[in-house]
Amino acid sequence: MSIPRERIRNFCIIAHIDHGKSTLADRLIEYTGTISERKMEDQILDKMDLEKERGITIKAKAVRMVYKAEDGKEYLLNLIDTPGHVDFAYEVSRSLAACEGALLVVDASQGIEAQTLANTYLALESNLEIIPIINKIDLPSAEPDEAKREIQEIIGLDAEEAIMTSAKMGQGIKDVLEAIVQRITPPEGLHESPLRALVFDSLYDPYKGAIAFVRILDGKIRSKQMIKMMSTGKMFEVTEIGVFNPDMQPVDHLQAGEVGYVAASIKNVIDTRVGDTITDAEKPAKEPLPGYKKAVPMVFCGMYPAEGEEYENLKEALGKLQLSDASLFFEAETSAALGFGFRCGFLGLLHMDVVQERLEREYNLNLITTAPSVIYKIKKTDGQKIEVDNPTNFPDPAEIEYIEEPYVEASIMLPTEYVGTVMDLCQEKRGTMKDMEYINEKRVILRYDMPLSEIIYDLFDQLKSRTRGYASLDYELTGYKKSEMQKLDILLNGEVVDALSFIVHKDKAYNRGRQITEKLKDVIPRHMFEVPIQAAIGGKIIARETVKALRKNVIAKCYGGDITRKKKLLEKQKEGKKRMRQIGNVELPQEAFMAVLKME
């Protein structure tokens, strides 16, 4: 099919979770007849079960549609799907860089959310044409005029021409398609220049290897061509190129302005990094495309198999996940309490949750995770500078000159009635308010300077529960600041349990220590002896609880008729014990490790 470049439109959809992005994408695909209705499954773009369940898009994908517009001509529309979560801001920026336009979908009853705002700003920075869409107008609670006003006032976009849709009911879809054709500019680029293709996503296929999803900015790419990854200089021979229909369909070539995929027997997605530029190995471009950044993990935790014998399986599973997720980091580590496991690094908390869930669900693993940590920069008294993401490696307080921790600018968008409680919360989280902006009389944006460690601890959950889900959060790393951090150890029966240690600000250490010992007291079963639970900082005990000794565990009566029943009771006890971790002579249930992860 040959559609001239003037009739290509590359666009993405910006929306908050649940505002209807996937449903809108489905309707567009359906309307253009890209997939027959029979094959249409709800939310085609979200392939992974997990995405469907959580209603979020984790990895960007692309789909190509042919639309016959009112002017009678056929247009090629490339929809590039973007992840909708704060952890993946960089991926979003690369997806946006592959487009000329964006649909800004706003829920008519909810209005703009923090994440939408952040992504819209990113799109504006990339000079994208933005088409506001007010979705879910069929809902009784819809207030389309209010949503319009927000778009106008917060983002400063002219919302007069915002399109009213109900993706669910299939309303307004044609208007959206016409707007894409009329308002988004066709891609520019030089056919004759050396190849420059932007990698905006990648996928691992067991047969084809790592597949790069690309937007061709300049030149052409064809099968058998030798290509070069400009960040690493690695070269590959193209084995297949193609487009998304939405399944992958091979074509002979892709040229400037087009979107598609490139397979080149690349063994690992590490070599198809998002943001990288693919060029022609023989006639390379002088400069790569701007904006490439290596994804850097910001949050770390230990992941251990609940049963020691699962170690090899965990290793294999992490390896497999890494094949399709270049931002996942892991290396082997050992814990005295948990045995062999892995130190894993993630872009953020959601990324961590997603990886953990995929390991448990797709690979059937039962995991114990330790408290997530950020990277602390520590200057030691001997002048040495170290980075610590694992409490185990935290130096002795006497050897520390100072510690720096990562800070973010957190933007929280919320209804005005919750401003007080959220300000209290942010203060508890060691935040400093930088700015408060009224969007309208009902909604506010609060901007805080805040340590990342507080955000990964429980800020999301707290925000949700304190604003009944009405607040949304976005954050951006701003840099490192000196902080008085301490390592808090938990001792059971006098022995430090390494997997329960974590790094905490000195003003919070006492409270956290007390909360955790109290919580552990409830989850640790009684033993034949008394089990003291202590929280300590640098050898100084700051909190203590005691699990009283069990006095008896005996079936008094066991005669002929009871044997089967009593045996079941014993089996239950044995099963329960199996799931325990033996630490010294204390048996610790898995819940104990959860206790340090979250507080009520």
Next chain:
Amino acid sequence: MKTIGLYIHIPFCLKKCNYCDFNSFEAVEFIYDYLLALKKEISSLKGCGYTVKTLYIGGGTPTILNCDQLVSLFKTLYESIDIAHYAEITIEANPGTLTRDKLILLKAMGVNRLSIGLQAYQNRLLKIMGRIHTVEDFEKNFDTARSVGYDNINVDLIFGLPYQKVEDFKHTIRRILSLSPEHISCYALSVEEGTEFYRWQEKGELPLPSEEDERAMYYEAIDAFTRQGYNHYEISNFAVYGRESKHNMVYWTYKDYLGIGAGAHSFLNNERFYNHSSIPVYIKSITKSANAVAHIEPISAEEQQAEYCFLGLRLLEGLDKKHFYQRFGREITQVYGKAIVKLKEQGLLEENRQKLRLTAQGLDFANAVFAEFLP
């Protein structure tokens, strides 16, 4: 010739006790039909070739049966199966259902061991338990039994009862010792689902003694009874030497037994099976087919070893390692070496050349020991 223990279940009570989760019912209107069915099931044993070494008639309350019913039951038994002349024949009796005539008659039927449920020596506690008798009823029955010649009597006691104080139990012990029964079963109360006590507990209305007090009662019993010369031979059982319950020893030493009646369990040739526990279902099945087996559970070699151990370890003399080898063809240390080492380290188990047994501490944490022997 195979010898077995035979258990006969009489699932009726005038009133169900508040702590009881046994298969017993207040449905006395079924007694007549039930006995017909029971006798039919007993008759089906004709020609089985077993010799009964111990016979135990339990319940419920077997002494709820009247003299005619008892005579007819025993008659069927003697006609249907070979009961050894030296057999231990026990019947469970509840004060309030025992009369001098019944006691004489039972003795004539061959009963040579009486097991009387007293539970506590305080009328207020008996009332809380929902017992139908008083301490005085018990004393009267006990004296009558002695006077008509019973020389092997067990008394059941329970400790850890709601509202029970350590002093109460000490008093119970003293009074029991003054009667010099040959055997004392002394159980820690366990609150089981489906009982009145359980319902009270759910409502927060069951003030049990503290664990410390409960253990104090147990230690007090061990101390007092052994000082009087009783042999503490099983976790909850004490006996004058030579008067240990032969029937219950069948269970604990993993020997064959046959259970007759509703819900009765059997263990024969390494297979466990049990009858329907509902009285009407039992009666119907027997009437139709002389068989009321609800479930058969074959026991794997591994499970047999486990059961052998956790039952045998209930006995204070412990397990005979040589006997384990004779029965299973493997050394016990080979099968359970790791567990034994660990339990010894924890101070719950001790071992000599012949035996493996619970320590004093192991008596309190026997379940932790038993669980280690499960496959």
